[in-house]
Amino acid sequence: MRIAKYIFLLLLLLSIAFIVFIATQPNQFNYHSEKTIASPRNTVYQYINDYKNWPSWHPDLTSKSKVSISEISFGEGASLSWNTSKITTTRVFPLDSIFQSRAENDKKYDLYWKFEEVNGATKVTWGIKGDLSFKEKFFSFLKGGNEFIYTSKIEQGLEDINDFLVNELSSYNILLNGVIQVQASYYIQHKDSSSLAEFSIKTNDALNKVQQFVKQNDIVKNGEPFIQFNSWNLESEPLYFAACIPIEDEILTTPLSDITGHFQEEYQALKITLQGSYYHRKEAWKKALDFIAENEVYQLDKNYSITEIHKKGRAVTSQPSEFITEILIPVISTVGTTKPAVTQPVAQPKPVVTQKKDSVN
Incomplete structure (x- = not known):
C-alpha cells in the first residue's frame, strides 16, 4: 500500500512538473x-x-x-x-x-x-x-x-x-509562323509604364483593369487581349506599353478616362508563337528580329507597334508552360508590293461610355 502511495505521489509530481514545463x-x-x-x-x-x-x-x-x-x-x-x-x-x-x-x-x-x-x-x-x-x-x-x-x-x-x-x-517552344496580314479592328486600351523587373506584374494589372471596364460597361469583345509595346527594345527602361482588348464597335470615353478607344489599320507582321512562360519573351523577339535581318524580302515597319496577343494566359491556366502568346512584329515588303488601302469604317452612333470610378482605381 505504501509503495502504491509513493508511486502515486511520484506520478503526481511528474505531472505537475510536466504541466509547469509546458506552461x-x-x-x-x-x-x-x-x-x-x-x-x-x-x-x-x-x-x-x-x-x-x-x-x-x-x-x-x-x-x-x-x-x-x-x-x-x-x-x-x-x-x-x-x-x-x-x-x-x-x-x-x-x-x-x-x-x-x-x-x-x-x-x-x-x-x-x-x-x-x-x-x-x-x-x-x-x-x-x-x-x-x-x-x-x-x-x-x-x-x-x-x-x-x-x-x-x-x-x-x-x-x-x-x-x-x-x-x-x-518547358517552352518558339515557333516562327511567317508573315501574315493583321486585320483592321477597333480596340480599347489602358497605357502604363514599368521597370523590367515589374513588367509582368504591371501588364497583368493593366489587362485586368481593361477587362473589368469591358465587363462593367457590357462591351462586346472581338478577340483576345493583347499588349502593345511603345519600344522595340526590351532592355530600355521604363518600358511603355498599352494593355488592349479588341472590340466589335467603336466607343467613346470621357476625356478624363484612362481607358480610351482606338482604331488599328490593317498591316503586315511576322508572327511568332511562344508556348511557355513570358520569361522567354526576349528569346522569341530575338528569333523574329534575326529572321527579318537575314531575310531581304521584309524590313521592320516602325509605324506600328510590336504586339503580343495572349491566346492563353493566366486567366485560363496557372501553368506557365501552357501559356500561348502570339507575337506580331510589323514588317513591310521590300519587293515593291503596295499595301492595300484601309478606310476606317463609319461607326454607327453609340452612347458615350463613361468609365466607372472603381474600374480604374
Missing part, C-alpha cells in the same frame, strides 16, 4: 524556412501571389479539400478558403514581400514571404508567427514540437514550388 514554454512562435529557387524573382513572386496556384503545392491542401478562391485571386484582399481555414493577403510589396493572415477555427496566425534575387535565381523565405494556448503547446509537444510541425510543412511547400517552377520554366 513555461514561449507563448509566441515565429518559424520560417528559406530555399533558393532556380527561377526569376518575378516568376516566383507572381506564382506565389496568385491563390489559383496554391492547390498544386500547399501542404495542407489535398484532392479532397473543398477550396474556394476569391474572384480576384492575387494581391491585397485576395483570399483562399478550405475546410475550416482561410488565408487572406493583407499587404504586398511587388517583387519584395507578401503578408497574409490565416484564420483556422478560432485561431489567427500571420504568414509572411520574402523574395531576394540571387544570381538570377530567387531566395524565398516563408514564415508563420502567432500565439500559442496551453492546449496547443501541449499537443505540439506530444507531436514532436511546434517548430518541427510548422517547418516541415513550410519546407515541403517550398520544395514543391521549386519543382513546379523549374519544370514549368524549362
